[in-house]
Amino acid sequence: MTTSIYRDALSIENGNMHQRTKTDPLHLHKARRLPKALIIGFNKCGTAALRSFLSIHPDIVSPTLELYYFSHNYSRGLEWYKSQMPMSTPRQITIEKNPGYIKELEYMNRIYKFNPYMKLLVIVRNPAVRIQSQYVHNVLKYLHTTGNVSFSEWFDRYPFKKHVIHWSDYASKIRQAFSVFPERQFLIVSNEDLQRDPVFVIRQAERFLDLKPAVTNDVFVFNEKRGVHCFNTSHPFFLSVLDNAQVNTLTGCLVESKGRKHPSYDPQLLQQVVNISLPYVEDLFRLIHKKFDWKYYNT
Numbered sequence: 001m002t003t004s005i006y007r008d009a010l011s012i013e014n015g016n017m018h019q020r021t022k023t024d025p026l027h028l029h030k031a032r033r034l035p036k037a038l039i040i041g042f043n044k045c046g047t048a049a050l051r052s053f054l055s056i057h058p059d060i061v062s063p064t065l066e067l068y069y070f071s072h073n074y075s076r077g078l079e080w081y082k083s084q085m086p087m088s089t090p091r092q093i094t095i096e097k098n099p100g101y102i103k104e105l106e107y108m109n110r111i112y113k114f115n116p117y118m119k120l121l122v123i124v125r126n127p128a129v130r131i132q133s134q135y136v137h138n139v140l141k142y143l144h145t146t147g148n149v150s151f152s153e154w155f156d157r158y159p160f161k162k163h164v165i166h167w168s169d170y171a172s173k174i175r176q177a178f179s180v181f182p183e184r185q186f187l188i189v190s191n192e193d194l195q196r197d198p199v200f201v202i203r204q205a206e207r208f209l210d211l212k213p214a215v216t217n218d219v220f221v222f223n224e225k226r227g228v229h230c231f232n233t234s235h236p237f238f239l240s241v242l243d244n245a246q247v248n249t250l251t252g253c254l255v256e257s258k259g260r261k262h263p264s265y266d267p268q269l270l271q272q273v274v275n276i277s278l279p280y281v282e283d284l285f286r287l288i289h290k291k292f293d294w295k296y297y298n299t
């Protein structure tokens with residue numbers, strides 16, 4: 001049974017669409033539609049790349065901005081949320097991404113109340129590498145307050161173990177989300193797979209979202225300088241991401257803040273990080289019945 005909020009939202013949407021078709025038959029039923037799928041986590045794991053890569057699919061649209069609706073902007077209401085969505089046709093799926101949604105049980109409950117059939121995409125990343133990404137992100141973002149802190153100094157500023165666990169424990173957040181939604185409503189992929197072979201990950205998402213396979217290898221080109229896949233700017237699909245603020249329209253790559261240079265590890269620090277995070281990685285693989293090929297973690 002559809003919950004009331006989702007049903008009401010759908011009827012508002014259908015009502016609007018109906019009016020529009022009656023007055024403007026050439027409008028092709030375009031309207032702003034609420035998401036049927038969300039990318040809910042995790043920070044610094046490639047959520048922007050996953051969102052951007054998926055949004056090139058002809059049957060997917062996605063707002064470029066993170067809207068924080070199920071977290072900080074909940075009081076703004078559904079009509080506000082809907083007004084932030086891009087226009088779409090009835091066959092297109094709208095996907096929003098916010099890596100913070102998976103962090104709080106309350107946010108997951110709000111999503112369930114909105115739509116118990118929501119499809120949820122989660123991207124995870126080798127924790128030892130993810131922490132380097134977090135360091136660069138924090139140091140650049142908070143440089144004015146932190147000063148130029150080295151990678152090992154940065155660890156010293158936090159209770160070290162707690163800090164590593166906080167960023168490595170994907171399993172407890174996924175388990176929490178599994179307590180709200182059935183497991184079949186999740187697709188869990190890895191940043192490493194997305195980096196290595198975007199189409200491999202997009203195929204999984206197409207199947208999960210019940211979409212026809214449409215994204216092929218020629219949509220992407222490997223950019224040697226950035227060391228990641230970027231959009232092939234001469235592919236006709238590229239036109240659909242021209243309004244994506246996170247894509248450089250000249251190079252087809254994600255903006256510079258998505259793919260920064262990482263600091264090198266002191267071997268002892270790396271070993272400590274791996275030792276602390278290993279049980280969390282094992283827990284994750286057990287929970288999701290799937291393993292990712294993560295360097296340093298021979299599980």
Ligand SMILES: Nc1ncnc2c1ncn2[C@@H]1O[C@H](COP(=O)(O)OS(=O)(=O)O)[C@@H](OP(=O)(O)O)[C@H]1O
Nearest residue numbers: 043044045046047048049133195228229258259260
């Ligand atoms: N093309 C491509 N393929 C796969 N992954 C990519 C790609 N481009 C960027 N990235 C990765 O995205 C990392 C940033 O993650 P998020 O977008 O989740 O960051 S954020 O939490 O929203 O700030 C970012 O992390 P850093 O490399 O540490 O900057 C990248 O690993």
